[in-house]
Structures are given as structure tokens and as C-alpha cells.
Amino acid sequence: MTVTASMAELPSPSDSDPRTSTLLDSALRLDPMVSLRPEPFGALAYHFGTRRLSFLRSPDIVAVVNELDSSASVSDALTRCGINEQRWPSFASAIATLIGSGMLQPALVGDEPAAGRTPQKEPMA
Amino acid sequence: MTIDIGAPVGHITKTETLVDQMKAGLDAPICLTWELTYACNLACVHCLSSSGRRDTRELSTEEAIAVVDELRALQVFYVNIGGGEPMIRKDFFDIVEYATTHQVGVKFSTNGTYLDRAAAERFAGMDYLDIQISIDGATADVNDAVRGEGSYAAAIAAMEHLKAVNFGPFKISLVVTRHNVDQLDEYLALADYYGAQLRVTRLRPAGRGADTWHELHPTQAQQRQLYDWLIDKPNVLTGDSFFHLSAFGEALPGLNLCGAGRVVCLIDPVGDVYACPFVIHDEFRAGSVRDTGGFGRVWKQSELFRSLREPSSPGACASCGSYDACQGGCMAAKFFVGLELDDPDPECVKGNAEPLLAAIAGRATPIPSPDHSRPSAVKIALGPTRR
Numbered sequence: 001m002t003v004t005a006s007m008a009e010l011p012s013p014s015d016s017d018p019r020t021s022t023l024l025d026s027a028l029r030l031d032p033m034v035s036l037r038p039e040p041f042g043a044l045a046y047h048f049g050t051r052r053l054s055f056l057r058s059p060d061i062v063a064v065v066n067e068l069d070s071s072a073s074v075s076d077a078l079t080r081c082g083i084n085e086q087r088w089p090s091f092a093s094a095i096a097t098l099i100g101s102g103m104l105q106p107a108l109v110g111d112e113p114a115a116g117r118t119p120q121k122e123p124m125a
Numbered sequence: 126m127t128i129d130i131g132a133p134v135g136h137i138t139k140t141e142t143l144v145d146q147m148k149a150g151l152d153a154p155i156c157l158t159w160e161l162t163y164a165c166n167l168a169c170v171h172c173l174s175s176s177g178r179r180d181t182r183e184l185s186t187e188e189a190i191a192v193v194d195e196l197r198a199l200q201v202f203y204v205n206i207g208g209g210e211p212m213i214r215k216d217f218f219d220i221v222e223y224a225t226t227h228q229v230g231v232k233f234s235t236n237g238t239y240l241d242r243a244a245a246e247r248f249a250g251m252d253y254l255d256i257q258i259s260i261d262g263a264t265a266d267v268n269d270a271v272r273g274e275g276s277y278a279a280a281i282a283a284m285e286h287l288k289a290v291n292f293g294p295f296k297i298s299l300v301v302t303r304h305n306v307d308q309l310d311e312y313l314a315l316a317d318y319y320g321a322q323l324r325v326t327r328l329r330p331a332g333r334g335a336d337t338w339h340e341l342h343p344t345q346a347q348q349r350q351l352y353d354w355l356i357d358k359p360n361v362l363t364g365d366s367f368f369h370l371s372a373f374g375e376a377l378p379g380l381n382l383c384g385a386g387r388v389v390c391l392i393d394p395v396g397d398v399y400a401c402p403f404v405i406h407d408e409f410r411a412g413s414v415r416d417t418g419g420f421g422r423v424w425k426q427s428e429l430f431r432s433l434r435e436p437s438s439p440g441a442c443a444s445c446g447s448y449d450a451c452q453g454g455c456m457a458a459k460f461f462v463g464l465e466l467d468d469p470d471p472e473c474v475k476g477n478a479e480p481l482l483a484a485i486a487g488r489a490t491p492i493p494s495p496d497h498s499r500p501s502a503v504k505i506a507l508g509p510t511r512r
Contacts, residue, residue, distance in 0.1 A: 035228070037153070037200040041146045044155065046202040048230060048253055053155060053202075055143060 023092050023099075024075040027107040028068045034103050036062065045103050054101050061094050068104070147380060150387045150434040153199040153424060158402040159392045161189070161220065162209040163497035167236050169261070169272045171300060171334035171341060174393070174405055176209040177499035182395040186216040188415070192392065193224045195420050203230030203253070207402070209394065209497075212239040218247065225253040234259055234298060236276060237283025245286035249293075257296040257324065258283055263311035267304050271341070284319050296362070298324045301351060302341040309354050313361070324362035325355075327369075329403040330461040330471070332493050338462070348474055349373065369454035369470045372447035382452050386411065386433035390424065398423045400433060403457035406494055440467020445477060463490040 030036070030045075037044040042056040045065075056062045063081045064074075071077035074095060078088055098104045164179035165172070184192065196204065204224065211217055212235055224231050230253035237258050240248075248254060258280050262268030265277035287295050297316045299305060305312075309325070316323040330338035343351060352370040355361060355377055365379035380388075385401035392398055396414040399405055411430050412423035424430060442448045454470020462471045463485045469477040 035200060035202065037202070039146075039152055040149075041143075044151075044200075044202075046200075048202070048228070051203070051230070051255070057143065 023096060024078075024088065025073050027071070027073055028095070028099070028104045029107040030065060030069060031103060031105050036065070038062070045098070047102055050102055052101050052103070054098060054103055056094075056098075061091060064091060064095075065098070065104070068107075144380060144382055147382060147384070147388050148434065148436070150430065153201050153421075154388055154390050155202075156205070156384060156389045157196070157201055157392065158205045158207060158390075159192070160207050160209060160394050160402075161211040161217065162214050162394045164213045165209040165236075166213065166238055167210065167273050167276055168499060169276075169333070170337045171261075171271060171302075171328055171332075172498075173329060173332040173334060173403055174207075174209065175332040175493055175496040175498050178497045179209075179213075180395050180495075180497060184394065184396050184414075186219060188396065189216070189220045190223055192396075192414055192420065193220070193227060193229055195414075196224075196229050197227050199421055199424075201229060203232060206231055206233035208234075210236055210238065212244070221254065222251065225251055229253075231255070232257060232296075235283070236272070237280040238276075240283035240286055242286050242289070245283075245290045245292060248287070249290045255296065256287065256292065257298045258287075258321075259298050259300075260312075260315075261300050261302065262305045263308035263315055267308065270304065271302065271337075284321070288319055294320055294322055296322045296324050298326065300326055300328050301343060302328055303343050303347055304341070306343050306347045306351055309351075313358070322360075322362060324364065326364050327366040327455070327458075329455065329457050331403040331457055332405060333498060335461045335490065335493050342472060345474070345476065348472060352377070352474075366455075369451045369458075369472055370474060372451040372474045376450060381450070383454075383456050385409075385456055386430040390430075392420065398427070400429065401457060403455070404460060406460070406491060408460070408491070409457075438467055440465065441481070442467070442469055442477070445469075445475060447475060461491055461493065463488055 031047060033049045034045055034047050042058050043062045045054045045056055056065060060083060064077050067077040067080050071080060078091060083091060160174055162179055162183060163174060163176045165176040168177055211233055221231050232255035234257045248256060260268055260280045261271050268277040299312060313323055328334060328338060328342050348370060352373045356375060359378055367377055368379060368381040371377050371381055389401050390398055391402045392414060393405060398411045398413060400409040400411060411427035414420045439448045439453060442453045454473060456466055458471050459466055459468055464471060464481060468481055471478045471482060
């Protein structure tokens with residue numbers, strides 16, 4: 001298996017970073033081809049299309065990711081999960097990583113909250 | 126597969142944390158090898174599973190489907206199918222199609238013999254399927270010396286079929302030996318020609334490889350050469366198999382730990398569960414998918430797997446400054462050459478295993494079991510080394 005520590009290469013977003021506020025305002029969804037597997041440390045996210053495996057390394061980020069589907073924005077999901085605002089930059093950073101690895105994608109306008117997480121069959125990339 | 130270590134949120138940010146979590150074991154494997162049959166048309170001299178003859182106790186189609194159902198329930202997202210030659214099974218397509226349409230992706234390894242145009246077309250129409258063709262030399266002479274006459278041509282023919290049907294990027298897999306280590310660039314060119322990804326893995330002294338390892342494993346100078354090449358080619362896949370080389374300096378990409386029983390395991394053709402694909406031996410047999418509770422119970426509760434998840438001692442490696450980098454190397458490699466599990470890896474790049482190997486020279490080493498080699502198989506003339 002190949003491991004890439006992609007997070008290490010990204011700048012750490014902060015409150016003043018315009019990218020953070022843009023990200024917090026955006027509506028995101030778990031890619032329909034991604035499945036989450038609960039683990040003691042959080043969860044594994046597996047993308048059936050790209051065969052990428054990512055680690056969600058805290059139960060809180062798992063809760064937030066699960067909440068994205070029914071939230072209008074990332075900040076909405078963070079609020080609904082009761083995440084203290086001081087911790088939002090680190091969540092924004094983790095979410096940026098998940099966007100970068102294709103686990104999360106922008107929600108389409110009019111997207112209904114997903115009913116289930118069954119990956120759809122799609123042609124191999 | 127690519128693994129993103131990801132960002133921890135709100136607490137410790139060190140990669141070691143994740144590695145520690147891995148060492149303590151996951152709720153299900155993330156890298157599971159499933160050998161569907163011991164039957165094989167080839168008799169490779171380094172075969173990890175000593176394959177050749179079909180085992181009459183092989184899992185039936187129904188049992189294999191039940192294994193897939195269980196893996197799906199455990200969210201084992203994909204399996205590495207091998208053998209033997211898995212395509213020999215009459216129900217090979219049934220099992221693979223069932224898995225890939227039930228959220229268990231498949232990557233299977235084949236020698237290519239049975240991968241004709243019709244099979245290639247069928248594969249091209251399937252999702253969640255990766256194919257890995259084994260070639261152990263970039264040229265027929267080097268390959269056929271270990272895999273048998275005609276095996277290079279068969280693999281090339283299979284790749285031509287995959288290319289012709291536009292299967293997409295498949296993988297070419299090679300086991301690095303002292304005879305093919307100088308051909309790595311040629312391999313890369315071969316992979317590029319077919320639009321394939323190159324995967325290189327480590328030779329283990331397991332199965333029939335226990336007999337040939339001493340003649341085939343790379344020399345110390347070649348290990349350095351291999352390490353430099355891998356550092357230079359981060360896109361070449363390694364299955365995390367060369368972590369013992371990380372003691373040369375910069376760590377190779379990967380988790381750099383022995384995943385046996387922690388994130389990795391093997392289901393053999395008769396349903397026995399072993400700690401990893403390289404330790405098919407009673408000592409590392411954790412149970413069977415046929416036992417009450419099935420695979421899940423073996424993974425979660427077997428005494429062997431639970432012990433492998435306990436913190437391990439660096440043993441004889443404690444005084445070496447590189448233990449954090451190489452973690453003492455590969456358990457299977459140590460076991461089959463007769464070293465203790467807390468000894469250095471037999472291919473320790475610091476040479477720390479050499480005095481130990483010299484001291485045990487002549488002593489009996491564990492005999493890989495079970496052996497499904499065909500008695501009629503022609504021994505390739507590498508010279509017997511079994512002590």
C-alpha cells in the first residue's frame with residue numbers, strides 16, 4: 001500500500017485565512033462512492049473509484065463529515081456537532097485534506113440530503 | 126491503493142499516533158489477501174504458498190460467497206485475490222463478480238496463462254476490479270529461470286489482451302531478486318508501454334522461497350541500489366514491503382510497520398486464516414473461516430492476533446539507532462530463516478543479522494506448511510539449500 005501524508009504539505013488554515021472562511025461557507029457532501037468504516041480512532045474512508053483510503057482521526061471529525069450531508073455549510077455542520085469555534089481551523093484543515101483526496105465534493109444546488117451511503121457503480125477511472 | 130494519513134483533529138499531530146493505533150489492530154483488516162486455490166499451472170521456485178496441487182478441502186463456491194458476505198459486513202473494502210493461480214477455479218468469475226457487485230473490490234494476481242481475449246473483455250466490463258500480472262524478470266530468460274519456461278510469454282500475451290480491450294491501468298508485479306534488480310528501469314519501460322503501474326515487492330523465504338531465498342535474495346549492495354531507486358521513484362508501488370530498507374535513512378513511503386494480524390491477514394484456499402501472506406505455517410494460523418463465528422471472530426478474538434497487537438520488544442535491535450525506522454523488519458523473513466522474532470531482519474541493512482545467521486547455520490529451520498507442490502514439478506537448478 002502507498003501512504004501519502006498529504007496534510008503535511010498544506011498550509012495550516014487560520015481564522016484570518018480567506019480560504020478557511022470560504023471553506024466554512026461551502027456546502028459539501030461525501031462523494032457517493034465513499035464508504036466510512038468506524039474504527040476506535042475515528043473512521044476509515046474508502047473511495048471505491050480512486051481506491052484511496054483516508055483516516056478520519058477523531059470521532060468528532062467523523063460526526064462532522066456525517067453531518068455535512070444534511071447541512072447547508074461546513075460551519076453549519078460544525079455548529080450542529082457542538083464543535084467549539086476555537087477548533088474550527090483544525091477541522092477546516094482536515095476537511096480541506098478530504099476535498100483534496102476526493103472524499104468530499106461540493107454539494108450540487110438543490111441536492112437533497114443523502115438517504116444512505118451505498119456507493120454507486122461507476123466505470124473505472 | 127493510496128492511503129492518506131489524514132489530519133488528526135484537535136489533538137496530537139504526530140504520525141506515530143496513527144502507527145500506534147495500527148499496531149493495536151483495527152476492527153477489520155484493511156489489506157486482506159485471499160488465496161482462492163493452491164492449484165497452479167506453474168511451479169515458481171519462490172512461491173510463498175508452495176502451490177501446485179489443488180487442495181480437496183478448498184472452500185466451495187457457497188462458502189466463498191459467504192466469506193464475501195462477511196467481508197462486506199465488516200466493511201473490508203477490497204481484497205487481494207491470489208493463489209495458486211486463481212483463474213484456475215471454475216467459479217473464479219462467479220466469486221469475483223459477486224464480490225465486486227457487493228462492495229468488496231477485488232485486486233487479483235495472475236500469471237496470465239488463462240487471461241485470454243474473452244476473459245480480458247469480461248474484466249473490462251467489471252467495476253472495482255484491478256489486475257496484477259506477475260513477472261519476475263524484465264526479460265524471458267531472467268523471468269523463466271524462476272517462474273518456468275514459457276511463463277514470460279504467457280504474461281506478455283495476457284497484457285496484450287488487456288491492452289487490446291482497453292482494460293485501463295493494470296499492475297505489473299515483480300518480486301525483487303538479485304537477478305532482476307538491475308532490470309528495474311526496463312520494468313518501468315515495460316509498464317509504461319502497457320500503461321501499467323509497476324509494483325515491486327520483497328522476496329520472502331516463505332513457501333518454496335525458503336529453499337531458494339539464499340540464492341535469490343538481493344545482496345547488501347543491491348539492497349542499497351534498490352533503496353535509492355525506490356526513493357527516486359515514489360510512484361512505484363511496493364505494498365509497503367521494503368520497510369526494512371528505511372534504516373538506510375529517509376523512510377520509504379508507507380506505514381513502515383509489520384501489519385501482520387493488525388491491519389493485514391491471509392485467508393488461504395481451505396479457509397485457514399494466517400497472520401500475513403508470508404507466514405503460511407501452523408505457528409501463525411489464527412483459525413478458520415469455517416470456525417463458529419467465522420472470519421470476524423478469528424480477526425477479533427484469536428489468541429495469536431491479540432498477541433501480535435501487544436506492544437513488541439525491540440529485542441536484539443534495542444541498541445541500534447535505526448529501530449524506529451525499520452521496526453526490526455519482517456517477522457516472516459526472520460521466522461523462516463530460523464531467527465527469533467525479536468532478532469534483526471535477516472536482510473538488516475546494518476548487517477546486524479549476519480553474526481546471528483552464521484551462528485545458526487546448519488540448524489534446522491521451520492518447514493513451511495502445508496506444501497501443495499506437485500511432486501512431478503521439475504526442480505529448477507538453483508541448487509538445494511535446505512538445511
